[in-house]
Amino acid sequence: MTHDPAHDASALPAPADDAATQAPTPTGADVRRGPLRLGDKVQLTDPRGRLHTITLATGATFHTHRGYLSHEDLVGLPEGSVVRNTAGIEYLALRPLLADYVLSMPRGAAVVYPKDAGQIVAMADIYPGARVVEAGVGSGALTMSLLRAVGDQGTVHSIERREDFAAIARGNVELFFGGEHPAWELSVGDLSDVLPQVAEKGSIDRVVLDMLAPWENLDAVADALAPGGVLICYVATATQLSRLAEDLRSDGRYAEPSAWESLVRGWHLEGLAVRPQHRMVGHTGFLLTARRLADGTVAPLRKRRPAKGSYPVAEEWTPEDLGERSVSDKRVRRVRRDVGQGAQLDPRTGQPLEPVEATTEDSVAPDGQAQDTQDVSDVLDND
Secondary structure (H helix, E strand, O other), X not given: OOOOHHHOOOOOOXXXXXXXXXXXXXXXXXXXXXOXXXXXXXXXXXXXXXXXXXXXXXXXXXXXXXEEEEHHHOOOOOOOEEEEOOOOOEEEEEOOOHHHHHHHOOOOOOOOOHHHHHHHHHHOOOOOOOEEEEEOOOOOHHHHHHHHHHOOOOEEEEEEOOHHHHXXXXXXXXXXHOOXXXXXXXXXXXXXHHHHHHOOOOOEXXXXXXXXXXXXXXXXXXXXXXXXXEEEEEEOOHHHHHHHHHHHHHHOOEOOOEEEOOOEOOEEXXXXXXXXXXXXXXXXXXXXXXXXXXXXXXXXXXXXXXXXXXXXXXXXXXXXXXXXXXXXXXXXXXXXXXXXXXXXXXOOOOOEOOOOOXXXXXXXXXXXXXXXXXXXXXXXXXX
16 A cells, blocks of 8 residues: 555655555545455455455465465455465455445345446436435445445435444445445434434435335425435335335425336356356346425426325335345344444343354354355345
8 A cells, every 4th residue: 555645745655664554544445456455355256256255364264175275375466366275276366346245245134236226326316425315224235335426525324223234234334445434424213203303404415215115204305305306215016116106296395206127137158158147136126216396396297197006094014014034133143243343232121132152154264263255156135
C-alpha cells in the first residue's frame, strides 16, 4: 500500500515500511489494491471451477481432501497469481468481487442477489451524493451496493426491525469495506417510527424497501421523499406486488408504478460447445418503482385502469405465508459470532443469550485452524 500525495500536496511519499502499516480507508479502496496481505479475503478457484473464500491469517492453512496450502504462501503475491498445494493442485488467487462476497458471506436473513442489487442501483438511479433510506437490511448485501453507489459524500441510512439481523449486517459491511463506512448509519426499529426522527420532510432522494408489507409504510415514505424522489420496493410474490401497486395508486402522492423481474442465464463456453447452461438464477423477487409527486399535484387519470382487487381489511403477513423459510435463533447466534458482533440479546429481558456451542457445521482443519472457506459456485437459492 502506498501513500497517495494527491490527498496532501505537501506530503512526501511514505517509506515502504510505513506504507505497509497504514490503516485502510473506510470505503475499502486501499484493501482492493496492491499485493495480497494478511487479513485480506482471497478467493481460490480450483481446476474444476469451484470457489473457496479464505481470510489470510498468520499460521493458518487452507485444507481440502487433496492436500493443503499455507496462507503465508499467498502473502505478497499480486492478484491473479497461481499457487499449488501440497498435492500439486493449482489454485487461482484473486480478491473476491462484491458479487462473490455477497454469495459467500455469513448470512442470517436471505440476501438480495447481485442481479437484483444491480437493477436497484440502476433503475432507482442511485447516484453519488444521493440521500438514501433503506429499510429491511437483512444480512447487508444490498447495503454494500448502495454505499458504493452514493460514495463518500452521499448517505445511506439503513433501518432494520431485528437487532440480531442489524448486527450481522454491520459485521458483513465492515468486513467488506475494512472498517466503518463514513456514509452509513444503521438504526434498529420500525421504519414508520424511525424515519420521521432521522429525516426531515422532503429531504430524502431515494427509498429502498425490502419487507413483507411495504404498503404499510407509504405515508412515512411519502413524507420523507423529495418531489421527484424514487421509491423502489423488492417483494417476493405476485400477491405482494399486486397489493403494493394498487395501494400506491390509491395513495395519490405517487406517479404510476412500474414493475419487473430479471432472470439470469449463464452460457457454457467450450470450443464449439456454446449453449445455455442447464442451471440458472431464475425468479428471486419482483422490483417496483414509483416517483413522488409534488404536493397538491393530481396525476393524470389512467386510461383502461384494471379494477382494484378486494383485500381483507385486517391482515398480518408473515414469512411463512409467502413460503419463506424461517431462520432459527441458533443459526442467527452462530452467524453473529462469525462476523464478530457478539451475543444476541433476549428481546424480552435485554440480557445476552447463552453462547452457541460449536457444531458440525463449523469446519475445523486438522491443525485446529477453523477453515474460512465456502464453495459458492453452485449457490442458487436464497438461504
